[in-house]
Amino acid sequence: RRSSDLTVNPLVTCGHCRFCRAGRDNLCETRQILSMPPREGAFAGLLAVPARNLTPVPEGISPVAAALTEPLACGWHAVGLAERALELPLAEARCLVIGGGAIGLGAALVLRARGAAEIWLAEPSGPRRDIAAAEGGIRTFDPTGPGTGPGGVDLVIDGVGFGATRAAASAALRPGGAMVHIGLGDAGPGLDIRRATLQELTFIGSYTYTAQEFRDTAAALFAGGLGGLGWVRTMPLAEGAAAFASIAGGGEAAPKIALLPDG
Ligand SMILES: [Zn+2]
Structure with a gap:
């Protein structure tokens, strides 16, 4: 699959602790988040992700819209x-x-x-x-x-x-x-x-989402139930530092910035 065909749940859970078994896997005793220690580096060109964290994106849905599954799942x-x-x-x-x-x-x-x-x-x-x-x-x-x-x-x-x-x-x-x-x-x-x-x-x-809620959010998003999602500003990945500076400065008008990898 091309990477643009998948959206990633960044919450990595163990699957067998008491919280995972109870369907509250966002409270997993050993939860980790892609991009945060010990899994830093989510803006890398290649990223290892557990297969169960991947949700296929149907044809006709842009990668930028699909990437909004994460904040919408919150x-x-x-x-x-x-x-x-x-x-x-x-x-x-x-x-x-x-x-x-x-x-x-x-x-x-x-x-x-x-x-x-x-x-x-x-x-x-x-x-x-x-x-x-x-x-x-x-x-x-x-x-x-x-x-x-x-x-x-x-x-x-x-x-x-x-x-x-x-x-x-x-x-x-x-x-x-x-x-x-x-x-x-x-x-x-x-x-x-x-x-x-x-x-x-x-x-x-309220912190993040369960794996099922992430999939439910993706389904709603793909079906158009969460609006047109045109409120994202896109910038090249090479300008990532400027994107973070704009958000940290408090004056950024866009609710979200998506960084697009080269090519
Ligand atoms: Zn767990």
Whole structure:
């Protein structure tokens, strides 16, 4: 097979520990991630990947779109965790996603695909708000501007993960609501523990996805259920350092940059 015919689940798990056996393989006791120690080097020309981590990509799906399976699967997993915690179906739920990067926008697209009643997205960047709004079915607002965000929210998905976003999530939830935290911004305060106690808010940490969720996300993506996925900026692999610098600088308009290998 040509490499463009496959999309890769970067989460490498053992398959036999108690978590793998229970179908929570993203919590595998010896989990590893391609590109992180001890498996650094995912931007290499050639990469050894366990065969079970490969998902075939059907004809007509671009490699760039297929590569979005990974960030979208993070949202897929988060929404699944939320469904188990909420006492009402997504079709009746007011949902708020914080952050319009690939994780936040991806979570919003998954919520839309799974029939959420109301989807709000908080994002300070105007270009990123425009990208999310153009998808349809997602209401955007600037959380740094005057109060236009929703209150009485059933579900918040924090795709940023800083103290300020956890505080905003704590305040936006209605009594009994749930917050799913995907963002890895910082490990500081922000979560309103007192309000969480008095109003029985649920806090759920969410990390990556199970192997089955990765395949389910790929199937939804290939079927067109997650939108046109045209919001990726592509750059040559040789300009990778500039891509990372643009993201780290905070001014990057695209929710995701894909690096294209030469040839
Ligand atoms: Zn395991």
